[in-house]
Each structure stands twice: as structure tokens, then as C-alpha cells.
Amino acid sequence: MARAARTALLATIATLIAAWVLFPILLISLAAFSSRAQLYSWPRAIFPTPPTMDTILFFLRAQGVWQATLNSLIVALFTIALAVAIGAPAGYALSRFRFPGREGFRLGILATKMFPATVLAIPLAVAYIRWGLYDNLLGVAIVHTALALPFAVVITTSVFIGVPMELEEAAMTLGCTRLQAFLRVALPIALPGLAAAAIFTFVLSWNEVFAAAILTLHNRTLPALLINAVAFAGAPLDYRFAGGFFMIVPAMIIIFIIRRYLMTLWGVTIR
Amino acid sequence: MRAPTLMAVVLAAILVVTVPAAQTGPAVEITFTSTQFSPVHETEWARDTLFRAFETETGIRVRFVSELAGPYMDRLQAEARVGRGSIDLTGTLHGDFPILVPAGVARDMAPVQADLARRGDRTFFPDLVRISQVGGIQAYVPWMQATYVIVAHKRAMAYFPRGSNPMAMTYDDLLEWGDAIKSATGTRRIGFPAGPGGLFGRFLHGYIYPSFTGSQVKRFKSPEAVEMWRYLRRLGGVLHPGSFLYSFMHEPLLLGEVWVAWDHTARLLPALRDRPDDFVVLPSPAGPRGRSFLSVIVGLTIPKTAPNAEAAARLIEFLTRPRTQVLTVQGVAFFPTVREAAGAVPTGGMKLLAEAVTAQQGARDARVALLPVGLGVRTGEFVPLYVDTFREISVLGKPIEEVLAAQARKLEELYRAMNAVCPPPDPAITPCRPD
Numbered sequence: 222m223a224r225a226a227r228t229a230l231l232a233t234i235a236t237l238i239a240a241w242v243l244f245p246i247l248l249i250s251l252a253a254f255s256s257r258a259q260l261y262s263w264p265r266a267i268f269p270t271p272p273t274m275d276t277i278l279f280f281l282r283a284q285g286v287w288q289a290t291l292n293s294l295i296v297a298l299f300t301i302a303l304a305v306a307i308g309a310p311a312g313y314a315l316s317r318f319r320f321p322g323r324e325g326f327r328l329g330i331l332a333t334k335m336f337p338a339t340v341l342a343i344p345l346a347v348a349y350i351r352w353g354l355y356d357n358l359l360g361v362a363i364v365h366t367a368l369a370l371p372f373a374v375v376i377t378t379s380v381f382i383g384v385p386m387e388l389e390e391a392a393m394t395l396g397c398t399r400l401q402a403f404l405r406v407a408l409p410i411a412l413p414g415l416a417a418a419a420i421f422t423f424v425l426s427w428n429e430v431f432a433a434a435i436l437t438l439h440n441r442t443l444p445a446l447l448i449n450a451v452a453f454a455g456a457p458l459d460y461r462f463a464g465g466f467f468m469i470v471p472a473m474i475i476i477f478i479i480r481r482y483l484m485t486l487w488g489v490t491i492r
Numbered sequence: 493m494r495a496p497t498l499m500a501v502v503l504a505a506i507l508v509v510t511v512p513a514a515q516t517g518p519a520v521e522i523t524f525t526s527t528q529f530s531p532v533h534e535t536e537w538a539r540d541t542l543f544r545a546f547e548t549e550t551g552i553r554v555r556f557v558s559e560l561a562g563p564y565m566d567r568l569q570a571e572a573r574v575g576r577g578s579i580d581l582t583g584t585l586h587g588d589f590p591i592l593v594p595a596g597v598a599r600d601m602a603p604v605q606a607d608l609a610r611r612g613d614r615t616f617f618p619d620l621v622r623i624s625q626v627g628g629i630q631a632y633v634p635w636m637q638a639t640y641v642i643v644a645h646k647r648a649m650a651y652f653p654r655g656s657n658p659m660a661m662t663y664d665d666l667l668e669w670g671d672a673i674k675s676a677t678g679t680r681r682i683g684f685p686a687g688p689g690g691l692f693g694r695f696l697h698g699y700i701y702p703s704f705t706g707s708q709v710k711r712f713k714s715p716e717a718v719e720m721w722r723y724l725r726r727l728g729g730v731l732h733p734g735s736f737l738y739s740f741m742h743e744p745l746l747l748g749e750v751w752v753a754w755d756h757t758a759r760l761l762p763a764l765r766d767r768p769d770d771f772v773v774l775p776s777p778a779g780p781r782g783r784s785f786l787s788v789i790v791g792l793t794i795p796k797t798a799p800n801a802e803a804a805a806r807l808i809e810f811l812t813r814p815r816t817q818v819l820t821v822q823g824v825a826f827f828p829t830v831r832e833a834a835g836a837v838p839t840g841g842m843k844l845l846a847e848a849v850t851a852q853q854g855a856r857d858a859r860v861a862l863l864p865v866g867l868g869v870r871t872g873e874f875v876p877l878y879v880d881t882f883r884e885i886s887v888l889g890k891p892i893e894e895v896l897a898a899q900a901r902k903l904e905e906l907y908r909a910m911n912a913v914c915p916p917p918d919p920a921i922t923p924c925r926p927d
Binding site for chain 2: 283356458
């Protein structure tokens with residue numbers, strides 16, 4: 222009895238949390254396929270009758286949207302690669318070794334989050350123009366990496382703490398070098414945690430507007446392209462919903478891809 | 493296994509990044525950044541209609557980038573600081589130039605203006621050329637202008653005060669109108685864009701202040717101003733409560749939440765374009781001291797670091813040509829800066845707008861207010877002073893005289909510190925000072 226009640230409670234809470242996330246996405250998606258006339262009519266219908274592709278097609282045809290989507294993906298992939306490549310070793314070191322200044326180092330990493338990026342706008346742009354990184358996707362990825370690193374380090378630290386040192390030691394007694402033990406034993410076990418860090422990094426990069434807007438001119442990422450055209454400039458409702466829909470869909474696809482790693486290996490991490 | 497896959501992804505990504513950069517576009521290409529044309533439909537219109545016509549004529553391709561004000565200004569200043577830039581031409585509001593000129597961004601546009609004058613096919617309105625002088629240089633070539641008007645739903649006209657002419661409405665008419673709607677329907681249907689990003693501050697300093705007091709700054713705490721603030725309190729009783737959330741009035745108009753709305757012409761146009769038969773456009777109201785309205789000016793300048801200043805000058809020539817100016821007013825509701833284009837007759841929703849703007853400009857009691865100049869880097873403090881005054885008096889209900897005295901001190905300090913002249917219709921006193 223108690224067990225059934227607990228399951229029911231758990232299911233209710235899970236449904237509520239899922240609805241909290243999914244309901245707005247559902248509303249945005251439905252509105253993206255509604256006609257402008259319908260969006261401005263009162264009372265507002267929830268389901269588009271009939272559904273229309275007009276606004277979505279306008280978006281797909283608008284100059285730069287495809288390129289910007291591709292740019293966003295490239296920046297996000299670079300950012301994930303850089304953030305994990307730099308963040309994971311740092312996290313491993315923090316979880317495995319005691320060294321002088323370890324606490325200070327951890328605090329220092331988080332302290333970078335305390336800088337308001339806005340005050341850096343002009344100096345950052347000046348430096349990027351001088352270095353030739355301006356209007357370059359790699360440049361944007363570097364800034365996104367800097368923004369994502371604190372989280373990547375904190376997440377990977379706790380991931381590697383969860384990987385027993387004994388397993389690595391066992392591997393080394395069986396003939397692995399330190400590096401091999403890390404690559405063949407610790408890393409595969411830590412992969413779901415790294416996938417979580419990757420999702421986090423992806424979302425951060427995908428949503429980041431400020432650095433992307435100031436550091437690019439023609440090679441815009443999707444949010445940098447859309448934020449002004451859709452959100453701030455008071456575009457009509459149909460454009461806003463279509464723009465929102467357009468931001469959500471690729472992000473969902475990517476997260477679903479990464480999520481497979483999270484799920485298949487979940488059992489290993491929980492142990 | 494995994495490492496080679498990752499490498500392949502990274503390599504592919506590098507290819508995708510670098511390959512498009514290696515392809516080259518047409519022979520001449522210029523980059524044009526602007527804070528204008530930012531809504532997606534306007535950007536697309538500019539690219540598909542405006543710049544395509546220019547490219548067909550000259551073979552010069554325009555890469556147009558519309559930006560938020562923040563990154564826009566930061567980018568221009570960063571390029572000026574490095575002394576190397578990628579922007580050939582830039583167009584923004586008059587109010588941004590007092591920052592761009594001291595930052596060394598804008599070059600003196602007087603030679604370009606002189607070249608345009610020599611062509612003899614366009615006459616810029618002289619007052620626009622006069623106020624384009626910023627910091628001792630001609631900071632920009634006047635490109636487009638806009639103003640603010642009232643759009644009303646046709647069903648609201650049934651409640652308009654009998655015996656008054658809507659095309660010559662007064663502030664008393666507006667209040668009576670709102671009252672009539674409220675008593676007939678039980679709802680408050682007059683709306684102002686007093687939300688975040690809304691332009692209500694412009695209404696305060698450029699419309700109602702000069703209409704009641706004949707001045708923007710000088711008569712800030714005069715008895716007439718006290719009278720004006722009493723009026724605003726009464727008007728507050730008929731304002732739609734959503735006014736504090738609205739940024740762009742076309743939206744509540746289309747939704748039917750608001751029946752009578754005051755806003756920037758470009759921010760009303762989407763409503764008129766969607767349903768031209770549902771709305772009427774009226775001039776801004778008149779007060780005891782006339783019908784004051786603001787002229788918003790957008791100017792074009794070539795940054796000092798422009799890689800291709802010559803092609804940029806050709807685009808300026810194209811954009812200020814009378815025929816292009818007519819195209820612009822039709823497309824995005826920004827009005828001409830040259831006399832030859834002002835007489836053209838637009839159609840549809842634009843026609844309604846143009847008629848109201850003409851009625852406003854041509855009214856016997858018309859009084860042009862201009863945006864404040866000479867406040868330099870502190871230009872951004874001017875409008876918030878008026879909005880704060882509104883908040884303290886109308887929202888928080890503080891005593892009018894006290895608030896006005898305190899805010900007038902801040903206004904005086906601002907003008908004294910920057911040694912700036914009073915903005916028209918105030919007399920040209922330097923530094924400007926509330927009496």
C-alpha cells in the first residue's frame with residue numbers, strides 16, 4: 222500500500238515537473254504554427270485552426286537563419302570540446318590530488334563567474350580585433366569556454382570523486398600506465414558525468430547572446446541574430462513564437478543525442 | 493574508437509568554419525550597421541528591396557547588420573580605439589552622435605553633404621542639417637525621420653467628445669474621450685508605452701511638457717507644469733493599467749486591449765498594415781501652449797576607420813535620393829529628410845499615417861520640439877529624469893511641487909555640468925536652467 226502511494230506521489234511530482242518544462246514549449250510550438258490573425262484574436266485559441274507554416278517558412282527563408290543555426294552548432298561543439306578538454310583534467314586533479322592552494326584554486330575558478338561581462342565589452346572587442354579573432358566562430362567559442370569552464374570544472378570534480386581510485390590502482394597493478402588507467406578505466410566510468418557537463422556547456426553556449434553579439438558582425442550565432450530581430454524590436458507575435466520555436470528545436474535535438482550517453486551509462490555511475 | 497570520432501568532428505567543424513571565409517563575394521562589398529530596421533520584417537524589407545535596388549544600380553553589395561543599441565555602440569567605439577575597422581557606413585539616432593563624436597568614431601560629413609547639395613536634385617530640410625552639427629563637425633547626413641501620433645480603433649470614435657475635431661484634438665478632449673469610454677464600457681482603453689523599452693519618456697518631455705508650458709526644460713517647475721501634472725493624474729484614471737507593461741503599442745491595439753494608443757510611428761505601423769480598415773490615425777493632442785511634437789532624426793555617418801568610404805558615400809547618395817526616400821516611407825514608415833520626397837502620396841495604412849503626420853506638422857498651433865543636444869556622454873540621463881518625475885508624482889502620489897523642485901535641481905546640475913543649450917522650443921540659453 223505505502224509503496225503504491227509512494228509511487229503515485231513520485232509519478233505526480235515527476236509529471237508536474239515535466240509539465241512545468243514542457244507546457245511552455247508546447248504553447249510556443251502551437252503558436253508558431255498559428256496564423257498572425259489568430260494570434261491577435263480574442264479569446265485566443267490554443268490550437269491553430271488551420272495550422273499554417275507561413276511564419277516558419279518566412280523564418281527559414283530569412284537571410285542568415287540557416288547559416289546562424291550552423292554557426293551556433295559549430296560554436297557549441299567547439300565550446301564543448303574545449304571546455305571538456307580543459308575542464309576534465311582540472312576536475313580530475315582537484316578530485317585526486319591534494320596540492321597547496323587547492324582551495325584557493327577552486328574558489329578562483331568560481332570567482333570568474335563574478336565578473337559582469339558587460340563591462341568587458343569594449344576591451345574584449347578591442348583585443349579581438351587586434352588578435353584577428355574578431356567575427357570568428359573560434360573566438361566566440363573561446364569566450365563561451367571561459368564562461369562554461371567554472372561549471373565544467375565543478376561538475377567533473379564531483380564526477381571523478383565518484384570514480385573509485387581503487388579501480389585505477391587495480392588497472393595500474395595489471396600493467397597500465399597512469400595515463401592508460403585514466404583513459405581506459407576512469408574516463409569510461411566518468412562518461413555520463415562528462416555528458417552532463419557537455420549538456421550544460423551546450424545550453425550555456427546555445428543561449429549566450431552578449432559575447433556572440435559584440436564579437437561577431439557577419440558570422441552571427443542564432444541567438445545573436447534573433448534576439449534583436451525578434452525579442453527587443455517588438456516584432457509581431459507570430460515572429461516571436463516562430464523565433465522561439467526555432468531556438469528550441471535544434472537545442473532539443475542535440476540534448477536528446479547527448480542524453481543517450483547519460484541514460485545508457487547511468488547505472489554505472491550510480492553504483 | 494572514440495578519440496578518432498571526436499577528431500573527425502572537430503576537423504569537420506574547422507572545415508565548415510574556414511571554407512565559407514575562403515569564398516569571395518562580389519567585387520565591392522560594404523558593411524552597413526544600424527540600430528534601425530531591427531524588427532525581422534523590416535530587416536528583410538531593407539535587404540530585399542532597398543539594398544537590392546542599390547546593388548542592381550551600382551554593383552556594390554551591402555551587408556546590412558541591424559544591432560541592439562548596446563553592442564552597436566560598443567563595436568563602433570572598439571573599432572575607433574583600435575584604429576582599424578570593418579564598418580563602412582552606420583546609421584543611428586541623433587541622440588547617439590553626442591557619444592560617437594567625442595569617441596572619435598564619426599568623421600566630418602560636411603564634404604559628403606556638400607557633394608549631395610551640388611547634385612541639385614534634393615533639398616534637405618534646413619533645421620535637420622542644422623542639428624546634425626555635433627561637437628563642431630557635421631556628425632551625420634540626415635537620413636530618415638519619425639514622429640509620434642495617436643492610433644485609435646474605429647469603435648472608440650463613437651465616444652469622441654461631440655463638437656470637437658479629432659484631427660485637432662486637445663489634451664482635454666483626450667481625457668474626456670477616455671472618461672466617456674470608461675463610463676460607457678466600464679473599461680479603461682487609452683494606452684501609453686510606459687513599459688520597459690517603451691517611449692513614454694518622449695511623451696513627457698517632447699509632447700505634453702511643451703504643450704502645457706511652452707518648454708521642455710526652462711519651465712520644468714512652473715505653475716503651468718504643476719497644472720500639467722494635475723492633468724496627468726486625472727488622465728491616469730482612464731489609462732489602461734497594462735500601460736506600465738507596454739513597449740510597442742501595435743500589439744495591444746491589434747489584441748483589442750487598448751482602443752486609443754500614442755506611440756512612435758514605426759511602432760504603430762504593424763497594426764495599420766494588418767488592419768488598415770479598423771483604425772484611424774490622429775495627430776498628437778494640443779495643450780494650452782500649442783501642439784508640441786518631437787521630430788526623431790536618424791543620421792548616416794562614415795566611421796573614420798571605414799575600409800571603403802567612397803562606396804559608403806555612394807550608398808548615402810542612394811538612400812537620400814527623393815525616390816528612395818519615398819520607397820522608405822512606404823516600406824517602414826520613416827519619413828523623408830528631403831523636401832522633394834515629402835509631397836509623395838503613400839497608400840493603405842501608410843496613407844493614414846502620412847495624413848496624421850501632415851496634420852500634426854501643418855497644424856496652426858504646431859510647435860516642434862527637438863531632442864536635447866549637447867549633453868554628451870550624459871545624454872542618457874535626460875529622459876529618465878522625466879520618467880522618474882512621472883513615477884514619483886503619478887504612481888507614488890508624492891506632492892507635485894516638492895518632486896518638481898527636487899527633479900529640477902537634478903536637471904539643472906545635468907545642464908550646468910555639460911554646459912548645454914536648451915532644446916527647442918526653449919530659448920537657446922547656455923547652460924539651460926529650469927526657472
